[in-house]
């Protein structure tokens with residue numbers, strides 16, 4: 387499974403981007419983020435930005451967003467789509483969540499979406515150590531009083547939140563109990579243009595079994611629950 391996602395990020399960035407473009411068709415994520423930390427005028431550093439879906443969302447409101455990812459192919463796809471938005475207040479560069487090429491105290495908001503959660507598979511033996519390093523990096527980059535936001539899945543095909551794996555449940559508990567993050571959840575449902583498109587975009591990422599269950603009867607809307615954790619650095 388670890389290689390499954392790495393392979394997608396390295397070789398199927400375009401398909402990944404088309405999948406996530408169908409998520410959150412009701413626009414709940416922007417409203418939730420803006421409620422947690424009003425986005426107007428912020429300097430933002432984004433970890434694990436992928437093909438830039440959050441970068442695009444944030445760029446319409448923040449002062450500037452500096453987005454990083456470890457995979458060049460994801461960054462290239464992000465650059466292509468951000469270049470067509472008309473916004474100019476973003477930058478993209480290669481950066482590892484463990485050690486970002488950003489000076490200390492630079493950001494009002496540090497944020498990651500669906501990136502940190504991979505440590506539970508990629509470093510299953512010592513993911514806490516990796517998460518501690520990434521959160522320390524967020525704290526280093528945030529100014530005093532800056533805010534960190536973490537976004538991760540709470541279930542694909544699910545109407546109510548439930549961590550889809552035991553290791554993710556442990557990760558989310560670790561954020562809340564050991565690191566003092568606040569938590570809320572929202573729906574970020576997928577709406578595909580057709581059942582053909584859904585059948586093309588769901589299985590390659592989520593696997594055949596989950597896709598078959600979620601798309602049963604030719605469905606084009608797939609419920610998705612998303613957790614949001616946030617914390618202000620003193």
Ligand SMILES: C[S@@+](CC[C@H](N)C(=O)[O-])C[C@H]1O[C@@H](n2cnc3c(N)ncnc32)[C@H](O)[C@@H]1O
Nearest residue numbers: 395434435436455456457460482483499500501
């Ligand atoms: C599920 S994608 C999420 C991308 C994007 N945030 C989004 O919302 O669509 C996970 C991303 O995390 C990136 N990633 C994983 N480990 C990373 C690391 N250590 N440093 C930087 N990026 C990482 C992957 O390359 C991939 O682009």
